[in-house]
Amino acid sequence: MQQIGHFIGGKIVSGNSGRFHDVFDPVIGQIQAKLSLATIDELGLAVASAKKAQIDWAATNPQRRARVMFNFKALIERDLDALAALLSSEHGKTHADAKGDIGRGLEVVEFACGIPHLIKGEFSQGAGPKIDMYSMRQPLGVVAGITPFNFPAMIPLWMSAVAIACGNAFILKPSEKCPSVPLKLAELLQEAGLADGVFNVVNGDRIAVDGILEHPDIKAISFVGSSAIAEYIYAKAATYGKRVQAMGGAKNHAIILPDADLDQVANDLIGAGYGSAGERCMAISVAVPVGEQTAEGLIDRLRPKVESLKIGVPSDASTDYGPLITAEHRQSVLNWIEKGIAEGAELIVDGRNTKLQGYENGYFLGGSLFDKVTSDMESYKQEIFGPVLQIARSENFEQALAMPSSHQYGNGVAIYTKSGGLAREFASRVDVGMVGINVPIPVPLAYHSFGGWKRSAFGDINQHGPEGVRFYTKTKTVTARWPEELLGSEFVIPQMK
Numbered sequence: 001m002q003q004i005g006h007f008i009g010g011k012i013v014s015g016n017s018g019r020f021h022d023v024f025d026p027v028i029g030q031i032q033a034k035l036s037l038a039t040i041d042e043l044g045l046a047v048a049s050a051k052k053a054q055i056d057w058a059a060t061n062p063q064r065r066a067r068v069m070f071n072f073k074a075l076i077e078r079d080l081d082a083l084a085a086l087l088s089s090e091h092g093k094t095h096a097d098a099k100g101d102i103g104r105g106l107e108v109v110e111f112a113c114g115i116p117h118l119i120k121g122e123f124s125q126g127a128g129p130k131i132d133m134y135s136m137r138q139p140l141g142v143v144a145g146i147t148p149f150n151f152p153a154m155i156p157l158w159m160s161a162v163a164i165a166c167g168n169a170f171i172l173k174p175s176e177k178c179p180s181v182p183l184k185l186a187e188l189l190q191e192a193g194l195a196d197g198v199f200n201v202v203n204g205d206r207i208a209v210d211g212i213l214e215h216p217d218i219k220a221i222s223f224v225g226s227s228a229i230a231e232y233i234y235a236k237a238a239t240y241g242k243r244v245q246a247m248g249g250a251k252n253h254a255i256i257l258p259d260a261d262l263d264q265v266a267n268d269l270i271g272a273g274y275g276s277a278g279e280r281c282m283a284i285s286v287a288v289p290v291g292e293q294t295a296e297g298l299i300d301r302l303r304p305k306v307e308s309l310k311i312g313v314p315s316d317a318s319t320d321y322g323p324l325i326t327a328e329h330r331q332s333v334l335n336w337i338e339k340g341i342a343e344g345a346e347l348i349v350d351g352r353n354t355k356l357q358g359y360e361n362g363y364f365l366g367g368s369l370f371d372k373v374t375s376d377m378e379s380y381k382q383e384i385f386g387p388v389l390q391i392a393r394s395e396n397f398e399q400a401l402a403m404p405s406s407h408q409y410g411n412g413v414a415i416y417t418k419s420g421g422l423a424r425e426f427a428s429r430v431d432v433g434m435v436g437i438n439v440p441i442p443v444p445l446a447y448h449s450f451g452g453w454k455r456s457a458f459g460d461i462n463q464h465g466p467e468g469v470r471f472y473t474k475t476k477t478v479t480a481r482w483p484e485e486l487l488g489s490e491f492v493i494p495q496m497k
Helices: 040-059 062-078 080-091 095-112 154-165 180-191 206-214 227-239 262-278 292-307 327-342 397-406 420-429 465-471
Strands: 002-004 006-008 011-013 020-025 030-036 123-128 131-139 142-146 169-173 199-201 218-224 243-247 252-256 284-289 346-349 368-371 388-391 412-416 434-437 473-481
Touching: 006 040, 006 180, 020 080, 040 131, 040 142, 040 169, 040 199, 040 206, 062 080, 062 095, 062 154, 062 180, 080 095, 080 180, 095 154, 142 154, 142 206, 154 169, 154 180, 154 218, 154 465, 169 206, 180 199, 206 218, 206 227, 218 227, 227 243, 252 262, 252 397, 262 284, 262 292, 262 388, 262 412, 284 292, 284 397, 292 346, 292 368, 292 388, 327 346, 327 388, 397 420, 412 420, 420 434, 465 473
Parallel strands: 002 030, 142 169, 142 218, 169 199, 218 243, 252 284, 252 412, 284 388, 368 388, 412 434
Antiparallel strands: 006 011, 006 199, 020 030, 123 131, 131 473, 346 368
Protein backbone atom coordinates (compact mmCIF):
# COMPACT_ATOMS: atom_id res chain seq x y z
CA MET A 1 0.00 0.00 0.00
CA GLN A 2 1.18 3.51 -0.81
CA GLN A 3 2.86 5.37 2.04
CA ILE A 4 2.80 9.18 1.97
CA GLY A 5 5.48 11.22 3.70
CA HIS A 6 6.46 14.90 3.76
CA PHE A 7 8.16 17.52 1.57
CA ILE A 8 11.14 19.02 3.40
CA GLY A 9 14.13 20.92 2.05
CA GLY A 10 13.09 20.54 -1.57
CA LYS A 11 12.39 16.80 -1.68
CA ILE A 12 9.89 14.13 -0.68
CA VAL A 13 10.95 12.39 2.52
CA SER A 14 9.53 9.32 4.25
CA GLY A 15 8.26 9.79 7.75
CA ASN A 16 9.98 7.95 10.57
CA SER A 17 7.48 8.39 13.41
CA GLY A 18 5.94 4.95 13.03
CA ARG A 19 2.51 6.59 13.38
CA PHE A 20 0.13 6.60 10.42
CA HIS A 21 -3.24 7.98 9.39
CA ASP A 22 -5.48 6.08 6.97
CA VAL A 23 -6.29 7.93 3.74
CA PHE A 24 -9.57 6.65 2.31
CA ASP A 25 -11.12 6.48 -1.12
CA PRO A 26 -14.58 7.86 -0.26
CA VAL A 27 -16.15 6.37 -3.38
CA ILE A 28 -15.56 2.77 -2.30
CA GLY A 29 -14.98 3.29 1.41
CA GLN A 30 -11.58 1.63 1.50
CA ILE A 31 -8.10 2.67 2.63
CA GLN A 32 -5.94 3.70 -0.31
CA ALA A 33 -2.80 4.99 1.44
CA LYS A 34 -1.04 5.35 4.78
CA LEU A 35 0.00 8.87 5.75
CA SER A 36 3.03 9.23 8.00
CA LEU A 37 2.36 11.59 10.91
CA ALA A 38 5.27 13.89 11.68
CA THR A 39 7.27 14.01 14.85
CA ILE A 40 8.34 17.25 16.52
CA ASP A 41 11.85 16.57 15.23
CA GLU A 42 10.60 16.29 11.64
CA LEU A 43 8.74 19.58 12.03
CA GLY A 44 11.96 21.05 13.41
CA LEU A 45 13.88 19.92 10.31
CA ALA A 46 11.31 21.61 8.08
CA VAL A 47 11.46 24.85 10.06
CA ALA A 48 15.27 24.82 10.06
CA SER A 49 15.29 24.29 6.30
CA ALA A 50 12.78 27.10 5.84
CA LYS A 51 14.65 29.49 8.12
CA LYS A 52 17.91 28.96 6.23
CA ALA A 53 16.31 29.30 2.78
CA GLN A 54 14.24 32.34 3.67
CA ILE A 55 17.25 34.63 4.06
CA ASP A 56 18.26 34.41 0.41
CA TRP A 57 14.66 34.24 -0.77
CA ALA A 58 13.80 37.49 1.02
CA ALA A 59 16.87 39.10 -0.57
CA THR A 60 15.64 38.04 -4.02
CA ASN A 61 14.08 41.07 -5.66
CA PRO A 62 10.27 41.04 -5.92
CA GLN A 63 10.31 40.87 -9.71
CA ARG A 64 12.26 37.61 -9.65
CA ARG A 65 9.94 36.22 -6.97
CA ALA A 66 7.04 37.13 -9.24
CA ARG A 67 8.62 35.18 -12.09
CA VAL A 68 8.55 32.05 -9.96
CA MET A 69 4.83 32.68 -9.38
CA PHE A 70 4.28 33.10 -13.13
CA ASN A 71 6.05 29.79 -13.75
CA PHE A 72 4.05 28.13 -10.99
CA LYS A 73 0.80 29.38 -12.53
CA ALA A 74 1.74 27.91 -15.91
CA LEU A 75 2.63 24.54 -14.38
CA ILE A 76 -0.68 24.32 -12.49
CA GLU A 77 -2.51 25.07 -15.73
CA ARG A 78 -0.46 22.41 -17.52
CA ASP A 79 -1.30 19.75 -14.91
CA LEU A 80 -4.84 20.89 -14.09
CA ASP A 81 -6.63 17.70 -15.10
CA ALA A 82 -4.13 15.44 -13.35
CA LEU A 83 -4.32 17.54 -10.18
CA ALA A 84 -8.12 17.46 -10.28
CA ALA A 85 -8.15 13.67 -10.65
CA LEU A 86 -5.77 13.32 -7.71
CA LEU A 87 -7.91 15.66 -5.60
CA SER A 88 -11.11 13.76 -6.46
CA SER A 89 -9.53 10.43 -5.55
CA GLU A 90 -9.05 11.52 -1.92
CA HIS A 91 -11.86 14.01 -1.44
CA GLY A 92 -14.70 12.68 -3.59
CA LYS A 93 -15.42 15.94 -5.41
CA THR A 94 -16.58 15.73 -8.99
CA HIS A 95 -13.88 16.38 -11.56
CA ALA A 96 -15.43 19.74 -12.45
CA ASP A 97 -15.66 20.75 -8.80
CA ALA A 98 -12.05 19.69 -8.21
CA LYS A 99 -10.94 21.84 -11.15
CA GLY A 100 -12.87 24.72 -9.61
CA ASP A 101 -11.11 24.16 -6.29
CA ILE A 102 -7.73 24.42 -8.01
CA GLY A 103 -8.89 27.29 -10.21
CA ARG A 104 -9.87 29.51 -7.28
CA GLY A 105 -6.47 28.89 -5.73
CA LEU A 106 -4.84 29.65 -9.06
CA GLU A 107 -6.48 33.08 -9.03
CA VAL A 108 -4.52 33.91 -5.85
CA VAL A 109 -1.31 32.74 -7.54
CA GLU A 110 -2.15 35.18 -10.34
CA PHE A 111 -2.68 37.92 -7.77
CA ALA A 112 0.70 37.09 -6.20
CA CYS A 113 2.35 37.60 -9.59
CA GLY A 114 1.81 41.31 -8.99
CA ILE A 115 3.89 41.33 -5.83
CA PRO A 116 6.37 44.03 -6.98
CA HIS A 117 3.50 46.51 -6.94
CA LEU A 118 1.69 45.05 -3.93
CA ILE A 119 4.55 45.49 -1.45
CA LYS A 120 5.56 49.01 -2.45
CA GLY A 121 5.78 51.32 0.50
CA GLU A 122 4.89 55.00 0.85
CA PHE A 123 7.08 58.10 0.56
CA SER A 124 6.71 61.63 1.86
CA GLN A 125 9.25 64.19 0.64
CA GLY A 126 9.84 67.16 2.93
CA ALA A 127 7.98 65.80 5.93
CA GLY A 128 10.11 68.20 7.95
CA PRO A 129 13.08 70.52 7.30
CA LYS A 130 15.26 68.46 4.92
CA ILE A 131 13.50 65.34 6.22
CA ASP A 132 11.96 62.58 4.12
CA MET A 133 9.84 59.71 5.44
CA TYR A 134 9.19 56.38 3.79
CA SER A 135 7.86 52.98 4.68
CA MET A 136 8.74 49.52 3.49
CA ARG A 137 6.98 46.17 3.79
CA GLN A 138 9.29 43.35 4.83
CA PRO A 139 8.61 39.61 5.16
CA LEU A 140 8.05 38.07 8.57
CA GLY A 141 10.39 35.09 8.07
CA VAL A 142 9.01 31.58 8.46
CA VAL A 143 5.21 31.34 8.46
CA ALA A 144 2.82 28.40 8.52
CA GLY A 145 -0.58 27.34 7.25
CA ILE A 146 -2.92 24.69 8.66
CA THR A 147 -5.58 23.78 6.11
CA PRO A 148 -8.83 21.73 6.05
CA PHE A 149 -9.95 18.79 3.94
CA ASN A 150 -12.70 20.51 1.98
CA PHE A 151 -10.42 22.58 -0.32
CA PRO A 152 -7.14 20.65 -0.59
CA ALA A 153 -5.75 22.96 -3.30
CA MET A 154 -7.51 26.30 -2.98
CA ILE A 155 -6.83 27.10 0.66
CA PRO A 156 -3.14 26.06 0.66
CA LEU A 157 -2.71 28.26 -2.42
CA TRP A 158 -4.62 31.14 -0.78
CA MET A 159 -2.09 31.14 2.02
CA SER A 160 1.20 30.08 0.51
CA ALA A 161 1.19 32.01 -2.77
CA VAL A 162 0.94 35.43 -1.09
CA ALA A 163 3.24 34.46 1.78
CA ILE A 164 6.00 33.19 -0.51
CA ALA A 165 5.69 36.07 -2.97
CA CYS A 166 6.15 38.47 -0.03
CA GLY A 167 9.52 36.84 0.71
CA ASN A 168 8.60 34.42 3.49
CA ALA A 169 9.30 30.71 3.75
CA PHE A 170 6.21 28.56 4.31
CA ILE A 171 5.38 25.45 6.35
CA LEU A 172 2.12 23.80 5.26
CA LYS A 173 0.29 21.31 7.49
CA PRO A 174 -2.56 20.10 5.25
CA SER A 175 -5.50 17.95 6.25
CA GLU A 176 -4.46 14.37 6.84
CA LYS A 177 -7.58 13.32 4.88
CA CYS A 178 -6.37 14.85 1.58
CA PRO A 179 -2.55 15.10 1.58
CA SER A 180 -1.55 14.32 -2.00
CA VAL A 181 -2.40 17.54 -3.87
CA PRO A 182 -0.40 19.77 -1.46
CA LEU A 183 2.63 17.50 -1.98
CA LYS A 184 2.21 17.75 -5.74
CA LEU A 185 1.97 21.55 -5.50
CA ALA A 186 5.27 21.52 -3.59
CA GLU A 187 6.91 19.66 -6.46
CA LEU A 188 5.48 22.11 -8.98
CA LEU A 189 6.87 25.05 -6.99
CA GLN A 190 10.32 23.46 -7.17
CA GLU A 191 9.90 22.99 -10.91
CA ALA A 192 8.89 26.66 -11.15
CA GLY A 193 12.26 27.69 -9.73
CA LEU A 194 11.57 28.09 -6.01
CA ALA A 195 14.67 27.50 -3.90
CA ASP A 196 14.85 24.37 -1.78
CA GLY A 197 13.40 24.87 1.68
CA VAL A 198 11.19 27.88 0.93
CA PHE A 199 8.08 25.68 0.80
CA ASN A 200 7.70 22.61 3.03
CA VAL A 201 4.81 20.23 3.65
CA VAL A 202 4.61 18.51 7.03
CA ASN A 203 1.80 15.99 7.37
CA GLY A 204 0.58 15.36 10.86
CA ASP A 205 -2.04 15.52 13.57
CA ARG A 206 -2.32 17.53 16.77
CA ILE A 207 1.35 16.91 17.61
CA ALA A 208 2.35 18.78 14.44
CA VAL A 209 -0.25 21.51 15.03
CA ASP A 210 0.92 22.19 18.57
CA GLY A 211 4.51 22.07 17.36
CA ILE A 212 3.73 24.80 14.86
CA LEU A 213 1.97 26.89 17.51
CA GLU A 214 4.91 26.62 19.90
CA HIS A 215 7.91 26.82 17.57
CA PRO A 216 9.80 30.08 18.20
CA ASP A 217 10.92 30.47 14.58
CA ILE A 218 7.39 30.43 13.14
CA LYS A 219 6.18 34.02 13.16
CA ALA A 220 2.63 33.76 11.82
CA ILE A 221 -0.04 31.10 11.40
CA SER A 222 -2.99 30.97 9.03
CA PHE A 223 -5.74 28.44 9.75
CA VAL A 224 -9.06 27.35 8.24
CA GLY A 225 -11.27 24.78 9.96
CA SER A 226 -13.89 24.48 12.68
CA SER A 227 -14.55 27.37 15.06
CA ALA A 228 -13.55 25.37 18.12
CA ILE A 229 -10.11 24.63 16.68
CA ALA A 230 -9.80 28.15 15.24
CA GLU A 231 -10.36 29.62 18.69
CA TYR A 232 -7.84 27.20 20.21
CA ILE A 233 -5.21 28.08 17.62
CA TYR A 234 -5.84 31.81 17.95
CA ALA A 235 -5.59 31.75 21.75
CA LYS A 236 -2.58 29.46 22.02
CA ALA A 237 -0.57 31.05 19.21
CA ALA A 238 -1.14 34.47 20.76
CA THR A 239 0.52 33.31 23.97
CA TYR A 240 3.63 32.60 21.90
CA GLY A 241 3.55 36.05 20.31
CA LYS A 242 2.54 34.92 16.84
CA ARG A 243 0.42 36.73 14.31
CA VAL A 244 -2.73 34.67 13.65
CA GLN A 245 -5.62 34.55 11.21
CA ALA A 246 -7.95 31.65 12.09
CA MET A 247 -11.08 31.09 10.01
CA GLY A 248 -13.82 28.98 11.59
CA GLY A 249 -17.26 27.60 10.84
CA ALA A 250 -20.32 29.11 9.20
CA LYS A 251 -24.07 29.05 8.89
CA ASN A 252 -24.76 31.06 5.76
CA HIS A 253 -28.26 32.38 5.12
CA ALA A 254 -30.01 33.34 1.89
CA ILE A 255 -32.74 35.93 2.43
CA ILE A 256 -35.48 35.73 -0.22
CA LEU A 257 -37.75 38.78 -0.44
CA PRO A 258 -41.22 38.54 -2.03
CA ASP A 259 -40.09 40.30 -5.21
CA ALA A 260 -37.23 37.85 -5.88
CA ASP A 261 -37.09 35.69 -9.00
CA LEU A 262 -37.86 32.34 -7.36
CA ASP A 263 -36.71 30.32 -10.34
CA GLN A 264 -33.28 31.94 -10.08
CA VAL A 265 -33.28 31.46 -6.31
CA ALA A 266 -34.10 27.77 -6.55
CA ASN A 267 -31.42 27.17 -9.17
CA ASP A 268 -28.85 29.07 -7.12
CA LEU A 269 -29.73 27.27 -3.88
CA ILE A 270 -29.23 23.87 -5.49
CA GLY A 271 -25.66 24.77 -6.35
CA ALA A 272 -24.95 26.77 -3.19
CA GLY A 273 -26.58 24.33 -0.79
CA TYR A 274 -25.68 20.96 -2.28
CA GLY A 275 -22.59 21.54 -4.40
CA SER A 276 -19.53 19.65 -3.18
CA ALA A 277 -21.92 17.69 -0.93
CA GLY A 278 -22.34 20.82 1.20
CA GLU A 279 -18.79 20.51 2.53
CA ARG A 280 -18.03 24.22 2.08
CA CYS A 281 -17.73 26.97 4.65
CA MET A 282 -19.48 29.27 2.15
CA ALA A 283 -22.35 26.88 1.38
CA ILE A 284 -25.83 28.32 1.80
CA SER A 285 -27.35 26.10 4.48
CA VAL A 286 -30.38 28.22 5.50
CA ALA A 287 -32.95 29.75 3.14
CA VAL A 288 -35.08 32.50 4.71
CA PRO A 289 -38.15 33.28 2.57
CA VAL A 290 -40.08 36.36 3.65
CA GLY A 291 -43.81 35.69 3.76
CA GLU A 292 -45.84 32.50 3.40
CA GLN A 293 -46.41 32.93 -0.33
CA THR A 294 -42.66 33.28 -0.92
CA ALA A 295 -41.98 30.19 1.21
CA GLU A 296 -44.55 28.02 -0.57
CA GLY A 297 -43.39 29.16 -3.99
CA LEU A 298 -39.78 28.44 -3.11
CA ILE A 299 -40.57 24.96 -1.80
CA ASP A 300 -42.59 24.12 -4.91
CA ARG A 301 -39.53 24.88 -7.01
CA LEU A 302 -36.89 23.41 -4.69
CA ARG A 303 -38.47 20.07 -3.82
CA PRO A 304 -38.30 18.47 -7.30
CA LYS A 305 -34.79 19.80 -7.85
CA VAL A 306 -33.50 18.31 -4.60
CA GLU A 307 -35.27 15.01 -5.30
CA SER A 308 -33.65 14.81 -8.75
CA LEU A 309 -30.07 15.55 -7.63
CA LYS A 310 -27.72 12.97 -9.11
CA ILE A 311 -25.28 11.61 -6.58
CA GLY A 312 -22.53 9.61 -8.23
CA VAL A 313 -18.87 8.93 -8.77
CA PRO A 314 -16.62 11.95 -9.36
CA SER A 315 -15.58 10.80 -12.85
CA ASP A 316 -19.19 10.88 -14.12
CA ALA A 317 -19.68 14.27 -15.76
CA SER A 318 -23.42 14.16 -15.06
CA THR A 319 -22.91 13.80 -11.29
CA ASP A 320 -24.10 16.76 -9.20
CA TYR A 321 -21.95 15.79 -6.25
CA GLY A 322 -20.00 12.82 -4.97
CA PRO A 323 -19.50 11.15 -1.59
CA LEU A 324 -18.73 12.81 1.71
CA ILE A 325 -15.13 12.71 2.89
CA THR A 326 -15.30 9.93 5.53
CA ALA A 327 -17.72 7.47 7.11
CA GLU A 328 -17.47 9.45 10.36
CA HIS A 329 -18.45 12.70 8.70
CA ARG A 330 -21.33 11.04 6.88
CA GLN A 331 -22.60 9.74 10.21
CA SER A 332 -22.27 13.22 11.73
CA VAL A 333 -24.53 14.65 9.00
CA LEU A 334 -27.02 11.82 9.53
CA ASN A 335 -27.06 12.62 13.23
CA TRP A 336 -27.90 16.25 12.49
CA ILE A 337 -30.78 15.19 10.25
CA GLU A 338 -32.13 13.03 13.07
CA LYS A 339 -31.66 15.95 15.45
CA GLY A 340 -33.64 18.27 13.18
CA ILE A 341 -36.53 15.80 13.03
CA ALA A 342 -36.50 15.38 16.79
CA GLU A 343 -36.57 19.16 17.26
CA GLY A 344 -39.75 19.46 15.18
CA ALA A 345 -38.46 20.58 11.78
CA GLU A 346 -40.31 19.10 8.80
CA LEU A 347 -38.13 16.90 6.57
CA ILE A 348 -39.73 17.33 3.16
CA VAL A 349 -36.94 15.65 1.16
CA ASP A 350 -35.10 12.78 2.83
CA GLY A 351 -31.73 11.84 1.32
CA ARG A 352 -30.63 9.41 4.01
CA ASN A 353 -31.31 6.19 2.12
CA THR A 354 -29.35 7.01 -1.01
CA LYS A 355 -27.37 4.04 -2.27
CA LEU A 356 -25.19 3.81 -5.35
CA GLN A 357 -25.20 0.43 -7.06
CA GLY A 358 -21.73 -1.06 -7.09
CA TYR A 359 -20.53 1.47 -4.51
CA GLU A 360 -22.57 0.47 -1.49
CA ASN A 361 -19.62 1.04 0.86
CA GLY A 362 -18.99 4.56 -0.40
CA TYR A 363 -19.83 7.60 1.74
CA PHE A 364 -22.75 8.80 -0.37
CA LEU A 365 -25.67 10.79 1.01
CA GLY A 366 -28.60 12.25 -0.88
CA GLY A 367 -29.83 15.80 -0.56
CA SER A 368 -32.16 16.58 2.34
CA LEU A 369 -34.48 19.57 2.64
CA PHE A 370 -36.03 20.81 5.90
CA ASP A 371 -38.90 23.25 6.30
CA LYS A 372 -40.19 25.12 9.37
CA VAL A 373 -36.79 25.37 11.02
CA THR A 374 -36.66 27.86 13.90
CA SER A 375 -33.77 29.76 15.43
CA ASP A 376 -34.03 27.97 18.78
CA MET A 377 -33.22 24.58 17.22
CA GLU A 378 -29.73 23.22 17.80
CA SER A 379 -29.64 21.98 14.20
CA TYR A 380 -30.06 25.61 13.14
CA LYS A 381 -27.47 26.96 15.54
CA GLN A 382 -24.69 24.59 14.47
CA GLU A 383 -22.92 23.93 11.18
CA ILE A 384 -24.02 20.66 9.57
CA PHE A 385 -21.46 20.72 6.71
CA GLY A 386 -23.33 18.34 4.47
CA PRO A 387 -26.01 18.19 1.74
CA VAL A 388 -28.77 19.59 3.95
CA LEU A 389 -30.69 22.82 3.29
CA GLN A 390 -32.93 24.29 5.99
CA ILE A 391 -35.84 26.63 5.33
CA ALA A 392 -36.52 29.06 8.16
CA ARG A 393 -39.56 31.18 7.34
CA SER A 394 -39.76 34.84 8.33
CA GLU A 395 -42.67 37.25 8.45
CA ASN A 396 -40.93 40.42 7.33
CA PHE A 397 -37.66 42.06 6.31
CA GLU A 398 -36.58 42.96 9.84
CA GLN A 399 -37.04 39.42 11.11
CA ALA A 400 -35.10 38.06 8.14
CA LEU A 401 -32.29 40.57 8.71
CA ALA A 402 -32.08 39.58 12.37
CA MET A 403 -31.52 35.87 11.71
CA PRO A 404 -28.00 36.00 10.21
CA SER A 405 -27.15 39.05 12.30
CA SER A 406 -27.86 37.31 15.59
CA HIS A 407 -26.34 33.95 14.64
CA GLN A 408 -23.05 32.94 16.29
CA TYR A 409 -21.43 32.63 12.86
CA GLY A 410 -20.97 35.52 10.46
CA ASN A 411 -19.16 34.20 7.41
CA GLY A 412 -21.42 34.87 4.42
CA VAL A 413 -24.99 35.85 3.59
CA ALA A 414 -27.01 36.46 0.44
CA ILE A 415 -30.15 38.46 -0.31
CA TYR A 416 -32.42 38.01 -3.32
CA THR A 417 -34.51 40.99 -4.34
CA LYS A 418 -35.20 43.39 -7.20
CA SER A 419 -35.18 46.33 -4.76
CA GLY A 420 -31.89 48.22 -4.82
CA GLY A 421 -32.86 50.18 -1.72
CA LEU A 422 -33.59 47.12 0.41
CA ALA A 423 -30.49 45.34 -0.85
CA ARG A 424 -28.35 48.35 0.00
CA GLU A 425 -29.89 48.63 3.49
CA PHE A 426 -29.41 44.91 4.09
CA ALA A 427 -25.77 44.96 3.01
CA SER A 428 -25.11 47.92 5.30
CA ARG A 429 -26.88 46.57 8.38
CA VAL A 430 -26.35 42.81 8.38
CA ASP A 431 -23.76 41.61 10.92
CA VAL A 432 -21.91 39.30 8.53
CA GLY A 433 -18.51 39.64 6.88
CA MET A 434 -19.30 38.79 3.24
CA VAL A 435 -22.55 39.70 1.48
CA GLY A 436 -24.01 38.60 -1.84
CA ILE A 437 -26.78 40.51 -3.60
CA ASN A 438 -28.51 38.07 -5.97
CA VAL A 439 -25.26 36.09 -5.72
CA PRO A 440 -25.49 32.81 -3.78
CA ILE A 441 -21.90 32.31 -2.61
CA PRO A 442 -20.23 35.70 -2.07
CA VAL A 443 -16.59 34.57 -2.07
CA PRO A 444 -14.48 37.62 -3.03
CA LEU A 445 -12.11 37.36 -5.96
CA ALA A 446 -8.38 37.12 -5.31
CA TYR A 447 -7.73 40.87 -5.44
CA HIS A 448 -10.20 41.44 -2.60
CA SER A 449 -9.97 39.69 0.76
CA PHE A 450 -11.87 36.78 2.31
CA GLY A 451 -13.03 36.74 5.91
CA GLY A 452 -16.07 36.42 8.12
CA TRP A 453 -17.10 37.91 11.45
CA LYS A 454 -17.98 36.66 14.93
CA ARG A 455 -17.14 32.96 15.46
CA SER A 456 -16.35 32.55 11.80
CA ALA A 457 -12.99 34.30 12.16
CA PHE A 458 -10.45 34.98 14.89
CA GLY A 459 -7.90 37.70 14.20
CA ASP A 460 -8.38 41.00 12.44
CA ILE A 461 -6.59 40.44 9.12
CA ASN A 462 -8.32 38.46 6.36
CA GLN A 463 -7.16 35.93 3.77
CA HIS A 464 -5.53 36.81 0.43
CA GLY A 465 -5.88 40.08 -1.49
CA PRO A 466 -4.44 43.26 0.09
CA GLU A 467 -5.20 41.88 3.56
CA GLY A 468 -3.07 38.83 2.81
CA VAL A 469 -0.11 41.03 1.88
CA ARG A 470 -0.51 42.93 5.14
CA PHE A 471 -0.72 39.71 7.11
CA TYR A 472 2.49 38.25 5.70
CA THR A 473 4.56 41.43 5.95
CA LYS A 474 5.55 43.93 8.63
CA THR A 475 5.83 47.66 8.08
CA LYS A 476 9.04 49.54 8.78
CA THR A 477 8.99 53.34 8.66
CA VAL A 478 12.17 55.34 8.08
CA THR A 479 12.70 59.04 8.82
CA ALA A 480 15.81 60.36 7.05
CA ARG A 481 17.78 63.63 7.02
CA TRP A 482 21.13 63.95 5.24
CA PRO A 483 23.84 66.46 6.28
CA GLU A 484 24.04 69.33 3.81
CA GLU A 485 27.85 69.29 3.71
CA LEU A 486 27.71 66.14 1.64
CA LEU A 487 26.40 68.30 -1.18
CA GLY A 488 29.60 70.44 -1.29
CA SER A 489 32.11 70.67 -4.14
CA GLU A 490 34.31 67.91 -2.77
CA PHE A 491 31.56 65.28 -2.99
CA VAL A 492 32.40 62.74 -5.67
CA ILE A 493 29.77 60.46 -7.23
CA PRO A 494 31.05 56.87 -7.28
CA GLN A 495 31.63 55.51 -10.76
CA MET A 496 29.98 52.33 -11.94
CA LYS A 497 32.37 49.59 -12.99
